[in-house]
Amino acid sequence: MGRLVRLYVGLVLYGVTDGLVIRADLGLDPWDVFHQGLSRHTGISIGTISILVGAVVLLLWWPIRQRPGLGTVSNVVLVGASIDATCALVPHVEALTARVPLLLAGVLFNGVATGLYIAARFGPGPRDGLMTGLHRRTGRSLRLIRTGIELAVLAAGFVLGGGVGVGTVLYALAIGPLAQFFLRVFGGSGAGTRPSAAAPAGPGLREREVADTI
Secondary structure (H helix, E strand, C coil), X not given: CCHHHHHHHHHHHHHHHHHHHHHHCCCCCHHHHHHHHHHHXXXXXXXXXXXXXXXXXXXXXXXXXXXXCHHHHHHHHHHHHHHHHHHHHCCCCCCHHHHHXXXXXXXXXXXXXXXXXXXXXXXCCHHHHHHHHHHHHHCCCHHHHHHHHHHHXXXXXXXXXXXXXXXXXXXXXXXXXXXXXXXXXXXXXXXXXXXXXXXXXXXXXXXXXXXXXX
């Protein structure tokens, strides 16, 4: 599968799976808890909020000298647009017997989507790029920075009324192993492994750094 195809299929699928988890209404991942909280207070759709937040986060790359790639800009637009399209097409359901499969499918295929777009190596998404940029500027571990950022947005989203629940816990526990597995499937046996200190910096390195922290 060509790199551009992997990128765009991955980004659209990522937004679709986010939409499925939103429709399951059993708890969202930390960033979507934040997006949903903002959406409820502003009346703006969650997908549009995702795009706006992504653009603001991208502006934060400037002081930490992080350079966006094609995948970065595409991520900002396509994920949010796909979330709104999915929420428009998939109706809200009340039955738990329908919501649980939506949640499980959303988390599973979110792992597939993450593996696809990272393996394409066109640059990290705005939120992941902020994390890797702060890592290089501060010297702090990637896992520590990721945890700090996601706890902050989760707390802010919770205060704003975003959905925190069993899905939030499931996502936190499952997305790492799923994304690592599918990154190796789509990126080859060497994808997702920690590079040596002597390896040259570049888009591929950034994606591997991100994969190591998922």
